[in-house]
Amino acid sequence: MTQNIYKVTILRLGHRPFRDKRITTHCALVSRAFGAERFCYSGVQDNEVVNVVEKVRERWGGDFKMEYVDKPLVFAKRFKESGGVVIHLTMYGENITDKIKDIKGISVKNLLLIVGGSKVPREYYEVADYNVAIGNQPHSEVSALAIFLYMLNNDCLKLEFENTKIKIIPSNNKKKVINL
Amino acid sequence: MTQNIYKVTILRLGHRPFRDKRITTHCALVSRAFGAERFCYSGVQDNEVVNVVEKVRERWGGDFKMEYVDKPLVFAKRFKESGGVVIHLTMYGENITDKIKDIKGISVKNLLLIVGGSKVPREYYEVADYNVAIGNQPHSEVSALAIFLYMLNNDCLKLEFENTKIKIIPSNNKKKVINL
Numbered sequence: 001m002t003q004n005i006y007k008v009t010i011l012r013l014g015h016r017p018f019r020d021k022r023i024t025t026h027c028a029l030v031s032r033a034f035g036a037e038r039f040c041y042s043g044v045q046d047n048e049v050v051n052v053v054e055k056v057r058e059r060w061g062g063d064f065k066m067e068y069v070d071k072p073l074v075f076a077k078r079f080k081e082s083g084g085v086v087i088h089l090t091m092y093g094e095n096i097t098d099k100i101k102d103i104k105g106i107s108v109k110n111l112l113l114i115v116g117g118s119k120v121p122r123e124y125y126e127v128a129d130y131n132v133a134i135g136n137q138p139h140s141e142v143s144a145l146a147i148f149l150y151m152l153n154n155d156c157l158k159l160e161f162e163n164t165k166i167k168i169i170p171s172n173n174k175k176k177v178i179n180l
Numbered sequence: 181m182t183q184n185i186y187k188v189t190i191l192r193l194g195h196r197p198f199r200d201k202r203i204t205t206h207c208a209l210v211s212r213a214f215g216a217e218r219f220c221y222s223g224v225q226d227n228e229v230v231n232v233v234e235k236v237r238e239r240w241g242g243d244f245k246m247e248y249v250d251k252p253l254v255f256a257k258r259f260k261e262s263g264g265v266v267i268h269l270t271m272y273g274e275n276i277t278d279k280i281k282d283i284k285g286i287s288v289k290n291l292l293l294i295v296g297g298s299k300v301p302r303e304y305y306e307v308a309d310y311n312v313a314i315g316n317q318p319h320s321e322v323s324a325l326a327i328f329l330y331m332l333n334n335d336c337l338k339l340e341f342e343n344t345k346i347k348i349i350p351s352n353n354k355k356k357v358i359n360l
Contacts, residue, residue, distance in 0.1 A: 023202050026320035033317035056318055092348055092355040097337050125353055135337040136348040137213035138236055140206035143326030146319070147337070150327055157277050157315040157327070168272055168316040173305055175272040 004153055007110045008036040009079070010145065013072055013124070014117035015043035026142045027115065028053045032064040034149035034156040036113075039064065042072035043117075061164030076112060076127045084110040086128045089144045090120065093131035100151045103130060113148060115141040184333055187290045188216040189259070190325065193252055193297035193304070195223035206322045207295065208233045212244040214329035214336040216293075219244065222252035223297075241344030256292060256307045264290040266308045269324045270300060273311035280331045283310060293328060295321040 010031045015024050020043075028039045028049065039053070050066045057064050069075045080086050085108050114124055125131050134144040149156055169176035190211045195204050200223075208219045208229065219233070230246045237244050249255045260266050265288050294304055305311050314324040329336055349356035 019202070022199070023206065026203065026322060030319040030323040033315055033319040034323075060317060092351060092357075094350045094352050095337060122354070125355075131352050133348070133350060135213055135339070136350055137240060137339070137341070139210040139213040139326070140322050142206060142320050142322035143210040143214075146323030146326050147330055150330070157275060159315070159317070161317070168313070170274045170313055170316055171272060172274050172311050174302070175305075177272075 004035045004156070004159070005109050006035070006152055008149065008152070009038045009040060009112050010036055011069065011072055011076060011112055011114045012039065012041040012141070013043065013114065013120060015041045015046060015049070017044050017046040017048070021046065021049060023141060025049050025052050027145055028066060029056060030142055030146045031149070032057065032062060033159070034146060035153060035159050036149065037064065038067060040067045040069045040075065042069045059165050061161030073121075073123055073127065076114060076124065079112045080127060080129070083108065084112055085130075086112045086114065087130045087132060088114040088120070088124055088128035089134060089141075089148060090116065090125070090131055091133045091136050091138060093133040095136065096132045096134050096148065096151060099130060099132050104152065113145065115144060184215045184336070184339070185289050186215070186332055188329065188332070189218045189220060189292050190216055191249065191252055191256060191292055191294045192219065192221040192321065193223065193294065193300060195221045195226060195229070197224050197226040197228070201226065201229060203321060205229050205232050207325055208246060209236060210322055210326045211329070212237065212242060213339070214326060215333060215339050216329065217244065218247060220247045220249045220255065222249045239345050241341030253303055253307065256294060256304065259292045260307060260309070263288065264292055265310075266292045266294065267310045267312060267328075268294040268300070268304055268308035269314060269321075269328060270296065270305070270311055271313050271316050271318060273313040275316065276312045276314050276328065276331060279310060279312050284332065293325065295324060
Protein backbone atom coordinates (compact mmCIF):
# COMPACT_ATOMS: atom_id res chain seq x y z
CA MET A 1 0.00 0.00 0.00
CA THR A 2 1.15 3.55 -0.65
CA GLN A 3 2.89 4.97 2.40
CA ASN A 4 0.48 5.97 5.15
CA ILE A 5 2.26 7.18 8.25
CA TYR A 6 -0.83 6.51 10.36
CA LYS A 7 -1.83 3.20 11.81
CA VAL A 8 -5.58 3.60 12.30
CA THR A 9 -7.94 1.25 14.11
CA ILE A 10 -11.69 1.86 14.07
CA LEU A 11 -13.97 0.93 16.94
CA ARG A 12 -17.61 0.90 15.91
CA LEU A 13 -19.90 0.70 18.94
CA GLY A 14 -23.15 -1.17 19.42
CA HIS A 15 -23.68 -2.95 16.11
CA ARG A 16 -27.20 -4.35 15.70
CA PRO A 17 -27.29 -6.88 12.84
CA PHE A 18 -30.81 -6.12 11.64
CA ARG A 19 -30.72 -2.34 11.75
CA ASP A 20 -27.03 -1.57 11.20
CA LYS A 21 -25.85 -4.23 8.77
CA ARG A 22 -25.25 -1.99 5.80
CA ILE A 23 -24.13 1.08 7.75
CA THR A 24 -21.51 -0.97 9.60
CA THR A 25 -20.46 -2.60 6.31
CA HIS A 26 -20.08 0.81 4.67
CA CYS A 27 -18.15 2.08 7.71
CA ALA A 28 -15.76 -0.85 7.33
CA LEU A 29 -15.42 -0.43 3.55
CA VAL A 30 -14.61 3.27 3.74
CA SER A 31 -12.15 2.58 6.57
CA ARG A 32 -10.36 0.03 4.40
CA ALA A 33 -10.50 2.15 1.23
CA PHE A 34 -9.16 5.23 3.01
CA GLY A 35 -6.25 3.47 4.66
CA ALA A 36 -7.26 2.22 8.10
CA GLU A 37 -5.73 -1.11 9.13
CA ARG A 38 -8.29 -2.66 11.39
CA PHE A 39 -11.99 -2.42 12.07
CA CYS A 40 -13.27 -3.55 15.45
CA TYR A 41 -16.94 -3.57 16.30
CA SER A 42 -18.93 -4.23 19.44
CA GLY A 43 -22.60 -5.00 20.01
CA VAL A 44 -23.90 -8.14 18.40
CA GLN A 45 -21.49 -10.39 16.51
CA ASP A 46 -22.33 -10.47 12.79
CA ASN A 47 -20.46 -12.82 10.47
CA GLU A 48 -22.38 -11.56 7.48
CA VAL A 49 -20.80 -8.11 7.72
CA VAL A 50 -17.38 -9.64 8.29
CA ASN A 51 -17.80 -11.88 5.24
CA VAL A 52 -18.84 -9.05 2.93
CA VAL A 53 -15.81 -6.98 3.90
CA GLU A 54 -13.54 -10.01 3.75
CA LYS A 55 -14.69 -10.69 0.18
CA VAL A 56 -13.94 -7.11 -0.81
CA ARG A 57 -10.48 -7.42 0.72
CA GLU A 58 -9.79 -10.67 -1.13
CA ARG A 59 -10.66 -9.08 -4.45
CA TRP A 60 -9.39 -5.56 -3.97
CA GLY A 61 -6.32 -6.29 -1.90
CA GLY A 62 -4.60 -5.05 1.21
CA ASP A 63 -4.66 -6.64 4.64
CA PHE A 64 -7.54 -4.92 6.34
CA LYS A 65 -8.69 -6.79 9.44
CA MET A 66 -12.16 -7.13 10.98
CA GLU A 67 -12.52 -8.07 14.63
CA TYR A 68 -15.36 -8.43 17.12
CA VAL A 69 -14.74 -6.79 20.49
CA ASP A 70 -16.67 -7.97 23.51
CA LYS A 71 -15.75 -5.18 25.91
CA PRO A 72 -15.29 -2.01 23.84
CA LEU A 73 -14.65 0.35 26.76
CA VAL A 74 -11.91 -1.91 28.12
CA PHE A 75 -10.53 -2.15 24.59
CA ALA A 76 -10.40 1.66 24.26
CA LYS A 77 -8.77 2.05 27.67
CA ARG A 78 -6.12 -0.56 26.87
CA PHE A 79 -5.44 1.09 23.52
CA LYS A 80 -4.77 4.34 25.36
CA GLU A 81 -2.68 2.71 28.09
CA SER A 82 -0.51 1.11 25.45
CA GLY A 83 0.39 4.55 24.10
CA GLY A 84 -2.18 5.08 21.35
CA VAL A 85 -4.32 8.16 20.90
CA VAL A 86 -8.11 7.79 21.18
CA ILE A 87 -10.35 10.00 19.05
CA HIS A 88 -14.10 9.85 19.43
CA LEU A 89 -16.05 11.14 16.44
CA THR A 90 -19.22 12.76 17.74
CA MET A 91 -21.33 15.65 16.56
CA TYR A 92 -21.09 17.06 20.09
CA GLY A 93 -17.32 17.40 19.86
CA GLU A 94 -15.06 20.24 18.83
CA ASN A 95 -15.11 20.98 15.13
CA ILE A 96 -12.52 18.91 13.27
CA THR A 97 -11.63 21.99 11.26
CA ASP A 98 -10.22 23.48 14.48
CA LYS A 99 -8.55 20.29 15.74
CA ILE A 100 -7.03 18.49 12.78
CA LYS A 101 -3.79 20.48 12.98
CA ASP A 102 -3.34 19.51 16.64
CA ILE A 103 -4.09 15.87 15.88
CA LYS A 104 -1.65 15.76 12.98
CA GLY A 105 0.93 17.44 15.21
CA ILE A 106 0.96 14.61 17.76
CA SER A 107 4.05 12.44 17.44
CA VAL A 108 1.99 9.28 18.09
CA LYS A 109 0.63 7.90 14.82
CA ASN A 110 -1.27 5.00 16.33
CA LEU A 111 -4.90 6.14 16.43
CA LEU A 112 -8.17 4.63 17.58
CA LEU A 113 -11.24 6.22 16.01
CA ILE A 114 -14.45 5.53 17.90
CA VAL A 115 -17.83 5.92 16.18
CA GLY A 116 -21.32 5.38 17.73
CA GLY A 117 -23.90 3.78 18.20
CA SER A 118 -26.97 5.89 18.78
CA LYS A 119 -26.35 6.70 22.46
CA VAL A 120 -22.68 6.69 23.33
CA PRO A 121 -22.09 6.35 27.09
CA ARG A 122 -20.28 9.19 28.86
CA GLU A 123 -17.24 6.99 29.56
CA TYR A 124 -16.23 7.12 25.90
CA TYR A 125 -16.12 10.92 25.99
CA GLU A 126 -13.82 10.56 28.99
CA VAL A 127 -11.47 7.93 27.64
CA ALA A 128 -11.07 9.89 24.39
CA ASP A 129 -8.10 12.21 24.04
CA TYR A 130 -10.17 14.13 21.51
CA ASN A 131 -13.91 14.33 21.02
CA VAL A 132 -14.22 15.78 17.55
CA ALA A 133 -17.18 16.65 15.39
CA ILE A 134 -17.19 16.28 11.63
CA GLY A 135 -19.40 19.34 11.72
CA ASN A 136 -21.97 19.78 14.48
CA GLN A 137 -24.91 18.59 12.39
CA PRO A 138 -26.38 15.08 12.30
CA HIS A 139 -25.23 12.99 9.36
CA SER A 140 -23.59 9.56 9.37
CA GLU A 141 -20.84 7.43 10.88
CA VAL A 142 -19.84 6.58 7.31
CA SER A 143 -19.27 10.19 6.28
CA ALA A 144 -17.65 11.06 9.62
CA LEU A 145 -15.04 8.31 9.12
CA ALA A 146 -14.50 9.32 5.50
CA ILE A 147 -13.89 12.98 6.24
CA PHE A 148 -11.65 12.25 9.21
CA LEU A 149 -9.50 9.79 7.27
CA TYR A 150 -9.31 12.16 4.33
CA MET A 151 -8.31 15.11 6.50
CA LEU A 152 -5.69 12.93 8.19
CA ASN A 153 -4.20 11.92 4.87
CA ASN A 154 -5.25 13.73 1.69
CA ASP A 155 -3.51 11.03 -0.35
CA CYS A 156 -5.96 8.39 0.86
CA LEU A 157 -7.98 8.65 -2.37
CA LYS A 158 -5.01 7.31 -4.29
CA LEU A 159 -3.92 4.42 -2.11
CA GLU A 160 -2.61 1.36 -3.92
CA PHE A 161 -3.33 -2.02 -2.37
CA GLU A 162 -1.20 -5.12 -2.55
CA ASN A 163 -2.46 -8.55 -3.63
CA THR A 164 -5.33 -7.19 -5.63
CA LYS A 165 -7.24 -9.34 -8.13
CA ILE A 166 -9.00 -6.46 -9.82
CA LYS A 167 -8.10 -2.94 -10.76
CA ILE A 168 -10.06 -0.04 -12.20
CA ILE A 169 -8.67 2.02 -15.03
CA PRO A 170 -10.17 5.42 -14.27
CA SER A 171 -12.29 6.65 -17.16
CA ASN A 172 -14.57 9.56 -17.87
CA ASN A 173 -17.10 7.58 -19.83
CA LYS A 174 -17.21 3.89 -19.03
CA LYS A 175 -16.34 1.00 -16.76
CA LYS A 176 -12.82 -0.24 -17.42
CA VAL A 177 -11.67 -3.04 -15.17
CA ILE A 178 -8.69 -5.33 -15.40
CA ASN A 179 -8.52 -8.69 -13.71
CA LEU A 180 -5.01 -9.42 -12.46
CA MET B 181 -27.10 29.43 6.00
CA THR B 182 -23.47 30.47 5.61
CA GLN B 183 -22.71 31.47 2.04
CA ASN B 184 -22.34 28.50 -0.28
CA ILE B 185 -21.78 29.52 -3.88
CA TYR B 186 -22.93 26.12 -5.12
CA LYS B 187 -26.51 25.04 -5.60
CA VAL B 188 -26.27 21.26 -5.35
CA THR B 189 -28.99 18.73 -6.10
CA ILE B 190 -28.45 15.03 -5.40
CA LEU B 191 -29.99 12.26 -7.46
CA ARG B 192 -29.86 8.92 -5.69
CA LEU B 193 -30.75 6.08 -8.06
CA GLY B 194 -32.72 2.92 -7.43
CA HIS B 195 -33.77 3.19 -3.80
CA ARG B 196 -35.09 -0.06 -2.36
CA PRO B 197 -36.97 0.57 0.90
CA PHE B 198 -36.03 -2.64 2.66
CA ARG B 199 -32.37 -2.81 1.77
CA ASP B 200 -31.44 0.84 1.35
CA LYS B 201 -33.50 2.66 3.95
CA ARG B 202 -30.66 3.71 6.20
CA ILE B 203 -28.07 4.23 3.46
CA THR B 204 -30.41 6.54 1.56
CA THR B 205 -31.28 8.33 4.82
CA HIS B 206 -27.59 8.82 5.60
CA CYS B 207 -26.98 10.02 2.02
CA ALA B 208 -29.71 12.60 2.48
CA LEU B 209 -28.48 13.67 5.92
CA VAL B 210 -24.91 14.21 4.81
CA SER B 211 -26.14 16.08 1.73
CA ARG B 212 -28.15 18.43 3.95
CA ALA B 213 -25.40 18.81 6.57
CA PHE B 214 -22.74 19.56 3.95
CA GLY B 215 -24.78 22.18 2.12
CA ALA B 216 -26.75 20.55 -0.71
CA GLU B 217 -30.19 22.05 -1.33
CA ARG B 218 -32.23 19.19 -2.63
CA PHE B 219 -32.22 15.41 -2.54
CA CYS B 220 -34.06 13.52 -5.27
CA TYR B 221 -34.32 9.78 -5.29
CA SER B 222 -35.65 7.23 -7.72
CA GLY B 223 -36.57 3.58 -7.33
CA VAL B 224 -39.33 2.82 -4.86
CA GLN B 225 -41.08 5.69 -3.12
CA ASP B 226 -40.38 5.65 0.63
CA ASN B 227 -42.16 8.09 2.93
CA GLU B 228 -40.32 6.75 5.94
CA VAL B 229 -36.96 8.04 4.67
CA VAL B 230 -38.53 11.35 3.70
CA ASN B 231 -40.08 11.71 7.17
CA VAL B 232 -36.84 10.99 9.02
CA VAL B 233 -34.98 13.61 7.02
CA GLU B 234 -37.87 16.06 7.31
CA LYS B 235 -37.79 15.71 11.12
CA VAL B 236 -34.07 16.42 11.15
CA ARG B 237 -34.65 19.51 9.03
CA GLU B 238 -37.41 20.76 11.30
CA ARG B 239 -35.17 20.49 14.34
CA TRP B 240 -31.80 21.41 12.87
CA GLY B 241 -32.91 24.06 10.40
CA GLY B 242 -32.33 25.00 6.80
CA ASP B 243 -34.64 24.35 3.89
CA PHE B 244 -33.36 21.07 2.48
CA LYS B 245 -35.88 19.44 0.18
CA MET B 246 -36.59 15.76 -0.50
CA GLU B 247 -38.28 14.70 -3.70
CA TYR B 248 -39.22 11.44 -5.41
CA VAL B 249 -38.32 11.24 -9.09
CA ASP B 250 -40.13 8.81 -11.32
CA LYS B 251 -37.90 9.05 -14.39
CA PRO B 252 -34.39 9.73 -13.16
CA LEU B 253 -32.67 9.63 -16.57
CA VAL B 254 -35.13 12.16 -17.99
CA PHE B 255 -34.59 14.24 -14.85
CA ALA B 256 -30.80 14.21 -15.35
CA LYS B 257 -31.12 15.08 -19.04
CA ARG B 258 -33.44 18.00 -18.30
CA PHE B 259 -31.11 19.23 -15.59
CA LYS B 260 -28.32 19.32 -18.13
CA GLU B 261 -30.46 20.90 -20.86
CA SER B 262 -31.43 23.66 -18.47
CA GLY B 263 -27.77 24.61 -18.09
CA GLY B 264 -26.71 22.64 -15.01
CA VAL B 265 -23.63 20.43 -14.76
CA VAL B 266 -24.11 16.71 -14.15
CA ILE B 267 -21.53 14.83 -12.08
CA HIS B 268 -21.81 11.09 -11.62
CA LEU B 269 -19.95 9.72 -8.62
CA THR B 270 -18.70 6.26 -9.52
CA MET B 271 -15.65 4.26 -8.54
CA TYR B 272 -15.02 3.70 -12.26
CA GLY B 273 -14.58 7.43 -12.90
CA GLU B 274 -11.55 9.66 -12.99
CA ASN B 275 -10.03 10.32 -9.59
CA ILE B 276 -11.63 13.35 -7.94
CA THR B 277 -8.17 14.45 -6.83
CA ASP B 278 -7.36 15.07 -10.52
CA LYS B 279 -10.74 16.62 -11.43
CA ILE B 280 -11.84 18.84 -8.55
CA LYS B 281 -9.90 21.85 -9.83
CA ASP B 282 -11.62 21.60 -13.23
CA ILE B 283 -15.01 21.23 -11.61
CA LYS B 284 -14.46 24.21 -9.32
CA GLY B 285 -13.26 26.17 -12.33
CA ILE B 286 -16.57 25.86 -14.22
CA SER B 287 -18.58 29.06 -14.12
CA VAL B 288 -21.84 27.12 -13.66
CA LYS B 289 -22.51 26.55 -9.96
CA ASN B 290 -25.70 24.55 -10.41
CA LEU B 291 -24.66 20.91 -9.96
CA LEU B 292 -26.42 17.58 -10.06
CA LEU B 293 -24.60 14.80 -8.22
CA ILE B 294 -25.72 11.32 -9.20
CA VAL B 295 -25.02 8.35 -6.92
CA GLY B 296 -25.92 4.66 -7.54
CA GLY B 297 -27.63 2.16 -7.14
CA SER B 298 -25.73 -1.09 -7.45
CA LYS B 299 -25.71 -1.29 -11.27
CA VAL B 300 -25.86 2.11 -12.89
CA PRO B 301 -26.98 1.92 -16.55
CA ARG B 302 -24.58 3.16 -19.18
CA GLU B 303 -26.82 6.13 -20.05
CA TYR B 304 -25.90 7.85 -16.81
CA TYR B 305 -22.21 7.71 -17.69
CA GLU B 306 -23.16 9.36 -20.97
CA VAL B 307 -25.40 12.10 -19.65
CA ALA B 308 -22.78 13.03 -17.03
CA ASP B 309 -20.40 15.87 -17.80
CA TYR B 310 -18.02 14.24 -15.33
CA ASN B 311 -17.76 10.68 -14.11
CA VAL B 312 -15.62 11.01 -11.03
CA ALA B 313 -14.36 8.50 -8.51
CA ILE B 314 -13.92 9.29 -4.85
CA GLY B 315 -10.98 6.94 -5.08
CA ASN B 316 -11.18 3.82 -7.26
CA GLN B 317 -11.95 1.45 -4.39
CA PRO B 318 -15.37 0.25 -3.27
CA HIS B 319 -16.78 2.10 -0.28
CA SER B 320 -20.10 3.91 0.05
CA GLU B 321 -22.46 6.42 -1.54
CA VAL B 322 -22.52 8.17 1.84
CA SER B 323 -18.77 8.72 1.97
CA ALA B 324 -18.60 9.57 -1.75
CA LEU B 325 -21.13 12.38 -1.28
CA ALA B 326 -19.38 13.58 1.88
CA ILE B 327 -15.95 13.81 0.28
CA PHE B 328 -17.25 15.43 -2.88
CA LEU B 329 -19.21 18.09 -1.00
CA TYR B 330 -16.27 18.71 1.31
CA MET B 331 -13.84 19.08 -1.59
CA LEU B 332 -16.28 21.43 -3.32
CA ASN B 333 -16.53 23.63 -0.25
CA ASN B 334 -14.11 23.13 2.64
CA ASP B 335 -16.27 25.42 4.79
CA CYS B 336 -19.14 22.95 4.68
CA LEU B 337 -18.25 21.61 8.12
CA LYS B 338 -19.10 24.98 9.64
CA LEU B 339 -22.37 25.78 7.90
CA GLU B 340 -24.94 27.62 9.98
CA PHE B 341 -28.59 26.80 9.35
CA GLU B 342 -31.56 29.10 9.71
CA ASN B 343 -34.70 28.30 11.70
CA THR B 344 -32.98 25.82 13.95
CA LYS B 345 -34.58 24.60 17.18
CA ILE B 346 -31.44 23.03 18.57
CA LYS B 347 -27.79 23.90 18.57
CA ILE B 348 -24.68 22.11 19.78
CA ILE B 349 -22.04 23.94 21.76
CA PRO B 350 -18.90 22.10 20.66
CA SER B 351 -17.12 20.54 23.62
CA ASN B 352 -14.14 18.29 24.17
CA ASN B 353 -15.72 16.34 26.97
CA LYS B 354 -19.49 16.28 26.98
CA LYS B 355 -22.78 16.85 25.22
CA LYS B 356 -23.79 20.49 25.38
CA VAL B 357 -26.99 21.33 23.56
CA ILE B 358 -29.14 24.44 23.63
CA ASN B 359 -32.79 24.45 22.65
CA LEU B 360 -33.70 27.66 20.87
